[in-house]
Amino acid sequence: MVNTKNKTFYDPHPGFLGAAVPLPEKMKEAAEQLSGKVISLEEAIGFLTPIFEAIGGTLVEGNNFILFMIQESSGIKHCYRLIRYRE
Secondary structure (H helix, E strand, O other): OOOOOEEEEEOOOOOOOOOOOOOOHHHHHHHHHHOOOEEEHHHHHHHHHHHHHHHOOEEEEOOOEEEEEEEOOOOOEEEEEEEEEEO
16 A cells, blocks of 8 residues: 655755765755655655656665665665655
8 A cells, every 4th residue: 555644854965975976966956855845755756756767876765764876887886865754
């Protein structure tokens, strides 16, 4: 069953802190746009999907956060806690 209960999105990734490679600017902007919104997780993922597909990354739902992963051509993977959410 799909959980359509609204979530509050907050604490977007700052784009550079703690990462060896900065978060792609388009993902940073998308996380900032979601911050403060109260929408379902499905709506948030639907908003992010075209952006991460254009970049070539992957989104993963974690425990109250959305994770963005991208892999370099060398095979090195970078993971970012994109944004948190709460009910």
